[in-house]
Amino acid sequence: MTSPSPSAPLKIGTRGSPLALAQAHETRERLAAAHGLPDDAFEIVVIKTTGDRVLDRPLKEIGGKGLFTKEIEEAMLRGDIHIAVHSMKDMPVEQPAGLLLDCYLPREDPRDAFVSFAHGALADLPPDAVLGTSSLRRRAQLLHRRPGQPIVEFRGNVQTRMKKLQDNVAACTFLATAGLNRLGMMDKIPATPIDTDDMLPAVAQGAIGIERRADDDATATLLQAIHDTPTGQRLAAERAFLAALDGSCETPIAGLATLDGDTLTLRGEILRTDGSECLAGARTGPIADGADMGRALASELLSQASDDFFDWKSA
Numbered sequence: 001m002t003s004p005s006p007s008a009p010l011k012i013g014t015r016g017s018p019l020a021l022a023q024a025h026e027t028r029e030r031l032a033a034a035h036g037l038p039d040d041a042f043e044i045v046v047i048k049t050t051g052d053r054v055l056d057r058p059l060k061e062i063g064g065k066g067l068f069t070k071e072i073e074e075a076m077l078r079g080d081i082h083i084a085v086h087s088m089k090d091m092p093v094e095q096p097a098g099l100l101l102d103c104y105l106p107r108e109d110p111r112d113a114f115v116s117f118a119h120g121a122l123a124d125l126p127p128d129a130v131l132g133t134s135s136l137r138r139r140a141q142l143l144h145r146r147p148g149q150p151i152v153e154f155r156g157n158v159q160t161r162m163k164k165l166q167d168n169v170a171a172c173t174f175l176a177t178a179g180l181n182r183l184g185m186m187d188k189i190p191a192t193p194i195d196t197d198d199m200l201p202a203v204a205q206g207a208i209g210i211e212r213r214a215d216d217d218a219t220a221t222l223l224q225a226i227h228d229t230p231t232g233q234r235l236a237a238e239r240a241f242l243a244a245l246d247g248s249c250e251t252p253i254a255g256l257a258t259l260d261g262d263t264l265t266l267r268g269e270i271l272r273t274d275g276s277e278c279l280a281g282a283r284t285g286p287i288a289d290g291a292d293m294g295r296a297l298a299s300e301l302l303s304q305a306s307d308d309f310f311d312w313k314s315a
């Protein structure tokens, strides 16, 4: 196998957002360290996606799967890049033909964070405080616990959202703790992780996945050295749950697997968009049965859902 070198670097495709770049740099550092190669044996290639281009509309209006991945995957299939670094939370459950996702970096904190200048915790919020989020899941979860609470659409990167909070567009917002940690911002903004019993995270939240061409054996060998097995086991359960629900990032579905010795516990929930109903459940079993547990939990929740529960799918 030929190794990447400064003259023939391994090309790492990524979106250009600060978080995406931080993730690409982490991947480069791990690959360089694992293989004793210099940093410039890896080249970071920034690719703009539809999700980056359209900033003025809520993502759910643009629709379609792979909003943040399509252009990057096309570049990989053309051979312009060798690997692509993704937030697994944004990844469709199936990859396009010819591409494979079987390498995960060690997962960061999966919890959501409560971000507010005015209030210390979610529980302290008065019922008329305006919450800022554009995530269907967070919105449904918040409304489920706090019916009638006003919520405004809140998109943009961390800086944009902090500015909106300062301008009092909302009293608080919600961000993934993982993203804040990876950007080194957890101490710089008023953010507190939310217990997963109070807000169950999105499937795969906090996990980074590295995609490659299925037939690229040289790259597969390179990636094996940085794959984190426990993260892969947790995501196998969570993504099987998501796949069985036919969900994507922008649907009110939450799921989190945890490991304890040889045992995996998967918690999951599905909600109505307006938060009026939340179906939740859990499964515990051997780690190797994670994907089966994900599918079983999905069936259990689906069997409890009334006919109109999934109306949000066409909404």
Ligand SMILES: NCc1[nH]cc(CCC(=O)O)c1CC(=O)O
Pocket: 087, 088, 089, 090, 174, 175, 176, 178, 179, 204, 205, 206, 207, 208, 249
């Ligand atoms: N949907 C956007 C997105 N995709 C991944 C992350 C955060 C990092 C992660 O979960 O790994 C975020 C931002 C957020 O939810 O705050």
